[in-house]
Amino acid sequence: PTTVMWFRRDLRLADNPALLAALETARADDSAVVGLYVLDDVLWRRAGANRLAYLRESLRALDEACGGRLVVRRGDPVDVVPRVVREAGAAEVHAAAGYEPYGRRRDDEVAAALDGPGVPLVRTGSPYAVAPGRLFTQSGGAYQVFTPFRRAWLEHGWREPVHRPRQIPWADLPGEDLPHSPEPTARLPRAGEEAARRRWRDFLDDGLADYPAARDRPDLAGTSAMSVHLRWGEIHPRTMLADLATAQSDGAPSEAVATFRSELSWREFHADVLYHRPDARTRSLRAVVPDDAWTRGEQETEWLTAWTEGRTGYPFVDAGMRQLLATGWMHNRVRMVVASFLVKDLHVRWQRGAEHFMAHLVDGDVSQNQLNWQWVAGTGHDAAPYFRIFNPVTQGEKFDPDGEYVRRWVPELREVAGRRVHQPWKLDTPPADYPAPLVDHAHERKVSLDDFQRGR
Numbered sequence: 001p002t003t004v005m006w007f008r009r010d011l012r013l014a015d016n017p018a019l020l021a022a023l024e025t026a027r028a029d030d031s032a033v034v035g036l037y038v039l040d041d042v043l044w045r046r047a048g049a050n051r052l053a054y055l056r057e058s059l060r061a062l063d064e065a066c067g068g069r070l071v072v073r074r075g076d077p078v079d080v081v082p083r084v085v086r087e088a089g090a091a092e093v094h095a096a097a098g099y100e101p102y103g104r105r106r107d108d109e110v111a112a113a114l115d116g117p118g119v120p121l122v123r124t125g126s127p128y129a130v131a132p133g134r135l136f137t138q139s140g141g142a143y144q145v146f147t148p149f150r151r152a153w154l155e156h157g158w159r160e161p162v163h164r165p166r167q168i169p170w171a172d173l174p175g176e177d178l179p180h181s182p183e184p185t186a187r188l189p190r191a192g193e194e195a196a197r198r199r200w201r202d203f204l205d206d207g208l209a210d211y212p213a214a215r216d217r218p219d220l221a222g223t224s225a226m227s228v229h230l231r232w233g234e235i236h237p238r239t240m241l242a243d244l245a246t247a248q249s250d251g252a253p254s255e256a257v258a259t260f261r262s263e264l265s266w267r268e269f270h271a272d273v274l275y276h277r278p279d280a281r282t283r284s285l286r287a288v289v290p291d292d293a294w295t296r297g298e299q300e301t302e303w304l305t306a307w308t309e310g311r312t313g314y315p316f317v318d319a320g321m322r323q324l325l326a327t328g329w330m331h332n333r334v335r336m337v338v339a340s341f342l343v344k345d346l347h348v349r350w351q352r353g354a355e356h357f358m359a360h361l362v363d364g365d366v367s368q369n370q371l372n373w374q375w376v377a378g379t380g381h382d383a384a385p386y387f388r389i390f391n392p393v394t395q396g397e398k399f400d401p402d403g404e405y406v407r408r409w410v411p412e413l414r415e416v417a418g419r420r421v422h423q424p425w426k427l428d429t430p431p432a433d434y435p436a437p438l439v440d441h442a443h444e445r446k447v448s449l450d451d452f453q454r455g456r
């Protein structure tokens, strides 16, 4: 019999415990491993053109690493996996466990479908250093507050990365050509395990030491840009945590190491929250403003469109929205500001913004996206308080002090020098082709605070 290794969000060979488990079974039987990826129609339809194009490239890289033997099949995994098992005469299917609402349901259904022929779906490892659902508070509940979660997460710790197998006896099984994906709308980063490792090494060498000072500055390349590689599992966070520990013992500043580690723990916190509250994908964990506070009808459509296209008249917001359209990525500081602007200046529900983000982000990840939106909107467990409303002008002046970032993404403002670019309406002659502010921030801020008072 053969053994199936079903790749999902772990498109790599290094530090992949599920792959090692599959290999161990195969070796015991002196047989081959079928490397399988199922293009699930449900996920294929949900992901935007950028994420699909990135996935294609990542699968191509994985296929190359598998000596051209990766078997890609399209369809519903509940049908496809048992079919591949029959074709390959497989005795076991191995995979890393899935934790999102959809992935959990799918895995249970696949396991049930394999139960008939008596083939186990063996789940080993997860896309996280500490699997969601593992940590509990002293009273036995799920964590709702980040800081104690992080403390427990650090205390719990994680295992060492596992080795990358040198020889894998891949089975030969016909696959399908990768289906055409719509043309990506953005310039995408290089995909695959190799690219992820290279990017990470560069960051450790050249970016980590400055990370605490530079991470909030969208005008600088001060962050790791690892989110997309983590999203697809081209690298495991445990590998990164081990490398951080090594960097620290080699003299990297401990503040930088701690700050970066803390960001990784946010990722694990959000995954844990969604695990316990799958409804948080679409529903606010708590209501903070009355239902009549939201913009509706044509006004909503008009404002939402201006926001998605980067035409709100607030340069820092517009630069972020255009960076998203051009690259499939947006700097974290700007994600927070544009999200706050949508919810608290335009009074549009966070779900609408989250949907636009998911359609364009290459790192779009349901737990990270939805819970970060809930954080900004003040509806999450441990969220920013609703009354904390980002001022799009002062945020720009503080985190893009010379206006470099705005000029990079908003060509209409390229001729405006320095920080004055953050308030073009104050110029003697504002650029004719750049829109006037869609709303007055000071006014909308008051509206939001009133809504918040009414909701209490």
Ligand code: FAD
Binding pocket: 215, 223, 224, 225, 226, 227, 228, 230, 231, 263, 264, 266, 267, 270, 330, 331, 332, 333, 335, 336, 339, 357, 361, 363, 364, 365, 366, 368, 369, 370, 372, 373, 376
């Ligand atoms: P770095 O600053 O280099 O951080 C290193 C890693 O830490 C990141 O790769 C990421 O895995 C993790 N991290 C950093 N900040 C956060 C955070 N706030 N929450 C969770 N993990 C974090 N991140 C996604 O991966 N997918 C999303 O769909 C997503 N949607 C977001 C939506 C909103 C409204 C906001 C405010 C944030 C969102 N984030 C999302 C979090 C964050 O913006 C990105 O992870 C980060 O910008 C990625 O860039 P980086 O890898 O250079 O970050």
